[in-house]
Amino acid sequence: MDDRKQLSSLIGDIYDAVFDPDLRTDVLDRIAGFTGGHSGSLLLKHSLSDSENLYCYIGNAPGTLQAYSESYPKLDSTADPGSVGVDQIVSAVDLVPYDEFRRGRFYREWAQPHGWGDIASAVIERSATSCTFLSVARQETSGLVDDQMRHRMALVIPHVRRALLIGKTIHHKEAEAICFTDVFDGLSAGMVLVDASGRIVHANSVGGALLEAADFLRKGACGRLVAGDAATNAALRDILVAASAGDTVLGVKGTALPLTAHNGERYIAHVLPLTSGARRGVGLGYNAVAALFVRKAALESSPAEVIGEMYKLTPAELRVLLAIVDIGGVPEVAASLGVAATTVKTHLSRLFEKTGVGRQADLVKLVAGFSTPLAN
Incomplete structure (x- = not known):
């Protein structure tokens, strides 16, 4: 040579x-x-x-x-x-x-x-x-x-x-890419990236488990994301087509899609378009046009110790707060905790004063705001 x-x-x-x-x-x-x-x-x-x-x-x-x-x-x-x-x-x-x-x-x-x-x-x-x-x-x-x-x-x-x-x-x-993958795998919500045709580009660990279960979402022919029923699947297809056309069509905040499992449990899929330049810059796959974040339509568990520390709640007040979120009204909470309704009302009054809200529904929203997005 x-x-x-x-x-x-x-x-x-x-x-x-x-x-x-x-x-x-x-x-x-x-x-x-x-x-x-x-x-x-x-x-x-x-x-x-x-x-x-x-x-x-x-x-x-x-x-x-x-x-x-x-x-x-x-x-x-x-x-x-x-x-x-x-x-x-x-x-x-x-x-x-x-x-x-x-x-x-x-x-x-x-x-x-x-x-x-x-x-x-x-x-x-x-x-x-x-x-x-x-x-x-x-x-x-x-x-x-x-x-x-x-x-x-x-x-x-x-x-x-x-x-x-x-x-x-x-x-x-x-x-x-590994850094982003690790972050996504740490989310409590399932995340699935899809292209305009609905083909799955990437799924985090929770999203992969949902697809593997093949209940209300599954991986279909040619690797496409398929919803459990025909009407929901058609709505999903329309959303992905809109996402591929850009944020101005679907909306910068995306849209939500209700999903129902075979056992009756409710889920919600938030669809975020990835077609803006800024979002494409952090996408795991440049051919992905949308990210679906799927979670159960229920109040996620919240770090009770953080809530108690932030609002300076006593242990009794914190128990009442969490019971109101999990159980409901004053009579039900009193029966569950084994205390008088007047005692629950006293703690409830102090909770309103310390948190700055005036309704039990607002207390539920407050606790929901502390729910972690990370998987347990």
């Missing part, structure tokens, strides 16, 4: 290695071979600590690799890029007199036992706190780093840098 074909093939493999980590050591090996070296490394140094993150090093056994990453970067004069400019290709001779390099511990304990006579290094990228550089070791029998080796490294370095940048971008996006 001539040099042009060899370089073209190598460049393709450099970018392929972004997506397949198993290719990375082989790519570094090929970089070393193309430039006239013996083995290559990609090293990240942190200026704020003594640690080095060795991306990969080839031509050596795992044991010696660990020894290098733990000890020798601190001794390796060629691994000190502080004074080296980006893209500048330097050898050991450029950084330290060669006789001094050969007398050092790094050469005697690492380079010489591995047959290295010189090392060509270049800074790939630099930040305020870190520096990433590519190094290619040259066998002692091949002589010192020469102009041809520098030239060939110069052909490769821009692609290594671009591949690193692509890899970081992909990693950032993956981390961002």
Whole structure:
């Protein structure tokens, strides 16, 4: 293979290695071979600590690799890029007199036992706190780093840098998606993202469980979201078509869709359009046009201790408040708690005073406002 074909093939493999980590050591090996070296490394140094993150090093056994990453970067004069400019290709001779390099511990304990006579290094990228550089070791029998080796490294370095940048971008996006997924999976409501045709793009853990149950919502043919009865399903289709046309059609706040399970339990699906630019920016799938948030049409449990602390309620007052929410009127609460109705009325009067509301219905709304959106 001539040099042009060899370089073209190598460049393709450099970018392929972004997506397949198993290719990375082989790519570094090929970089070393193309430039006239013996083995290559990609090293990240942190200026704020003594640690080095060795991306990969080839031509050596795992044991010696660990020894290098733990000890020798601190001794390796060629691994000190502080004074080296980006893209500048330097050898050991450029950084330290060669006789001094050969007398050092790094050469005697690492380079010489591995047959290295010189090392060509270049800074790939630099930040305020870190520096990433590519190094290619040259066998002692091949002589010192020469102009041809520098030239060939110069052909490769821009692609290594671009591949690193692509890899970081992909990693950032993956981390961002994982973060959103974790947040969505923590919701008590089921969430399902769908496209204009009703195809399910993503579902959080609660939403996935609802679909798996295949009761009032299920995953139908071609992965489409299907409601339990025909009328509700037709309404869902109309809502999704409207969502795909934009927020102005469906409304920025979306709409609600009532759902009924086979056992008679009531659910509500709030449909939020995702077709505005801002909402698309945080969507897990850019082809999603709407998000359905599905929850049971019932008062969710609220953190009683938080309510009690906020309104300075006594334990007795808090018990009465929660009983009013769960049970109903004064006679029923009195019977449930085993106290006189007058006692309940006294606590109720104090609840009105401390919370600033004047009706039992308002107390129910107040408690509902404390319900957690997070799954238990």
